[in-house]
Amino acid sequence: MDFTLHVWRQGTPGSKGDFETYQAKNVAPSMSFLDMLDLVNEELTRDGGDPIAFEHDCREGICGSCGMMVNGMAHGPEDLVTVCQLHMRSFSDGDELWIEPWRADAFPVMRDLVVDRNAFDRIIESGGYISVRTGSAPDANAVPVPKPDADKAFDAAACIGCGACVAACPNASAMLFTAAKAGHLSYLPQGQPERYERAIQMVHQHDEEGFGNCTNHGACQEACPKGISVDYISRLNRDVLRARLAGVAFDST
Amino acid sequence: MRRVTTLYSSSVGKKIAMALSGIILFGFVLMHMLGNLKAFEGREAMNSYAEFLRVVGTPIVPEYGVLWLVRIALLAAVGVHALSAFQLWRQSRSARTHRYLKSRSQVFSYASRTMRWGGVIVLAFIVYHLLHMTTGTVHPDFEYGSVYDNLVIGFQSAPVTAFYLVAVGALSIHLYHGLWSVFSTLGNENVRVNRIRRPAAAAIAIGMFLGYAVVPLAVVLGILTLG
Structure with a gap:
């Protein structure tokens, strides 16, 4: 050919x-x-x-x-x-x-088709930590996770951070990425203690990096090589709304 | 209050503000459409409905009291809706200053692509519509209180009716994307609701267009007359 x-x-x-x-x-x-x-x-x-x-x-x-x-x-x-x-x-x-190359101001072109996606790493970093007991390994299945929740967490965790969602979005928004990263923890018991603080901080970092905002086109979901659903964006919106109404403390704003 | 302003400072907060003000405005356009249909009950029914809107709540509140409260609330909702739209548009515009040479937009719906311009058209129409039917400034033969006659005379002009139909068409397309997006922005996770949100939004949008279009069309077709 x-x-x-x-x-x-x-x-x-x-x-x-x-x-x-x-x-x-x-x-x-x-x-x-x-x-x-x-x-x-x-x-x-x-x-x-x-x-x-x-x-x-x-x-x-x-x-x-x-x-x-x-x-x-x-x-x-x-x-x-x-x-x-x-x-x-x-x-x-x-x-x-x-x-x-991917076109987004938050993804500056380094050379030819290579773009700098460190903004994604900073969004993940802003999500912080999860509280778990360290030391000896816990017993397997000691923390029960309902199967539907485990599946949803796993589907979100399938995100490989390639940036296609940002590239395809007419607003150059990284909400699908951010929502997938926040979502895979928010469905698991281990992610609950910092769930709402994490939602606020990750969206804050998303905006700081200069990504656009979601206008529900659904282009990200179509472009995503892992088929991650825009429903995770819904869930992140819900967590931010709940967190703000409940007045979750947050250092940087 | 501080919680509200901190929420608004994020892009998600602005979208929530847009969704909530949109719900208020949707409630208004729905009531307005139902009010318009009073025209089919005749001059008397329509004029007395308009009179009711002026005196509703009396004597607890003065005449025009509820009317002006609603007007102020609607004005505020329009303001919040437009301001958040403008700020979000600016954020998104600066997120991609270097555009693609080739872009395939096959997955976006017509409604989602036209939200911003559609909104501007609707806003321009609202201004015209107020000058036409509320203050009578651009109406050929306006008489305060004669709502039915004002309506029939107003829509006897073909260009006015055409512009009206274009505007309610734009409104309906805007409503379709807005109505189902509300469920995403406000974080609804009910799967059964999310499954029907798009068809339900489409049905409401079409119903809204028909409900609004039928009145001027009835005037043009001579079903609603001054006689």
């Missing part, structure tokens, strides 16, 4: 980038999107050019490193996959592919 690629190239953070056009030739349909970029990079390097920078690690959809917009869709056209799990057979021979 042959493709024409238009790839965003940008040397350094803050510098002016632009699209460059490349030809990807003899691509096997079984190659992943990242394999295809590797192929293009090999040729670029051979010709003395600068390879296209993109993030990748596990290449099996669980690390959350990779991610880019392909023809305006986060992680490309397939549902429930990251770009490393996207196979070239999803496209037609001769397709033109526009490849852009």
Whole structure:
């Protein structure tokens, strides 16, 4: 298969980038999107050019490193996959592919398709700790968790922090990410002691990082490679509302 | 009060303010629509309903007392709704200053994409509508208290009726996205409610459009006349 690629190239953070056009030739349909970029990079390097920078690690959809917009869709056209799990057979021979980095002011472009997602780490950090007894390991199942709650916590915990929700959101909001991280603890008994403080602090940090706000488009849910539901955003909203009405103490505001 | 202002300082708080003021405004447009339908009961019924709104609560409160209380509450709700919308729009706009060259918006509904401009259209219409039917400033033959006649004469103009229909259309589309979003913003977790929130919002929005559209259309079609 042959493709024409238009790839965003940008040397350094803050510098002016632009699209460059490349030809990807003899691509096997079984190659992943990242394999295809590797192929293009090999040729670029051979010709003395600068390879296209993109993030990748596990290449099996669980690390959350990779991610880019392909023809305006986060992680490309397939549902429930990251770009490393996207196979070239999803496209037609001769397709033109526009490849852009995630666009959000809270995710500054570092180089080409690599963006700085430290804002996500700071949101998680702002969630603080959970109170658990340390020391000897507790007995298995000593703390009962109802099955539906365990399932919901697990579904939220499936978030790999890839940033597709922010990339796809017309408001560049990170509410799905924030809600997933807050949600996986709020469904578990271990997450209860700091539940409301955590909700407030994480939303506060979300706003501080310069993300937009949720207008219930649902684009994040569609883009999420892990299929995380916008219902978690509901739950986070509910926790913030409850926390504020109950007057939960909070140091930084 | 401090709790309210701290809540409002976050994006979630602004959305909650938008949802609550939206619920108040929804209650108003629903009552207003039902009031409009009084036109089909004739001049007498409509004019006496309008008179009732002026004197309701007397003699405990003075004439116009309840009317002005409601007007002030509605004005405040419009203010909160518009202010929070403006602030949230500004936050989101600055969250992506570098836009995508290609973007595929196939998953957004028409209603969700037009919330902001739709809201502006509705706001502009409200101003016009007050000048038209409440103060009579832009009405060709306004007579205070003759609500039925004012309505029939007002809608005999085709451009006025056309603008009215566009505005209530925009309102209905706005209501569809707003009504179901309220459940998300206020954090409803009842699965049975969440399953029907979109179809229910669509049904209410369509019902609202029909309820509002039927009155000017009846004037244009000659069903409601001055005779």
